[in-house]
Amino acid sequence: MTAxxxxxIRPMTRDDYPDVARIHQAGLDTGNGAYxxxxxxxxxxxDKKIPELCxxxxxxGKILGWVALMPFYHRPSLTGFLEDSIYIxxxxxxxxxxxxxxxxxxxxxxxxxxxxxxxWIFEDNSASQALHAKVGFRKVGTxxxxxxxxxxxxxxxxxxxxxxxxxx
Numbered sequence: 001m002t003a004x005x006x007x008x009i010r011p012m013t014r015d016d017y018p019d020v021a022r023i024h025q026a027g028l029d030t031g032n033g034a035y036x037x038x039x040x041x042x043x044x045x046x047d048k049k050i051p052e053l054c055x056x057x058x059x060x061g062k063i064l065g066w067v068a069l070m071p072f073y074h075r076p077s078l079t080g081f082l083e084d085s086i087y088i089x090x091x092x093x094x095x096x097x098x099x100x101x102x103x104x105x106x107x108x109x110x111x112x113x114x115x116x117x118x119x120w121i122f123e124d125n126s127a128s129q130a131l132h133a134k135v136g137f138r139k140v141g142t143x144x145x146x147x148x149x150x151x152x153x154x155x156x157x158x159x160x161x162x163x164x165x166x167x168x
Contacts, residue, residue, distance in 0.1 A: 005096035007059030009104045012066060016056050017042045019063035020087075027087040031152030032125040034085075035159075050082070053109055057097045064092035067101040069109055072118060080115040086128070098131045106135070110168040117168065120146075123160040137164040 012020065020039075027033035039045070045068070046054075053069035065088035072083045084105065088098050109117055119137055121128045129139070139162055146161035 005057060005059075005100035007057055007064065007097075009055050009057050009100060011052070012054040012056045012068070014042055016063055016066075017045070020045075020056065020066050023063065023065060023087045023089045026090055029152070031149070031154050032122050032128070033087065035147050035149060037151040049085075050112070053082070053105060053112060055101060055105055055108070057092075057101050064089050064095070065097040065101055067105045069105055069114070069117065080113055082109060082114050082117050084117050084119050086119075086131075093127075099135050102131065102135045102137075106166060106168060115168050117166045119164040121162045121164060123162050124154070129162055129164070132164040132166075135166070137166040139163070140165050 024039040049068045049070045055067050056063050057065045067086040069082045069084055072081045106117055119132045141163045143161045145158040147159055149155055149157050149159050
């Protein structure tokens with residue numbers, strides 16, 4: 001049974017970004033985080049995300065994980081269709097941090113006016129798939145040859161990507 005997170009979830013700030021980037025890098029180093037080999041700058045990060053829908057989980061002053069929502073399409077008719085990005089500090093795995101972050105971000109996204117959140121997850125990332133399913137996302141498909149990986153354990157290979165969605 002997964003523990004229930006007892007810390008605080010709050011909006012992400014620029015001051016959090018060194019910890020956000022460190023946690024992001026740990027996920028990228030597994031080869032199961034994203035196609036990029038390293039995090040972007042704070043400015044690039046907030047340019048792609050919806051800043052008011054970016055959150056950190058904190059306990060005793062330490063950032064344990066983060067979630068950020070971003071537009072999936074840049075069409076006015078699809079402004080409520082979002083994509084999530086979530087990373088948990090490996091030392092905090094199993095503490096309920098991921099579930100708390102996804103549930104919090106979904107509630108805030110609904111208040112913001114979103115109607116769907118999607119998660120695009122590498123097929124090999126069973127932990128993220130299980131996390132998304134646990135909080136009410138459902139798998140709606142798999143993309144074959146979604147993208148080309150140029151670093152890590154899957155270097156020089158196409159990756160398959162599972163698509164999860166949660167209707168708000």
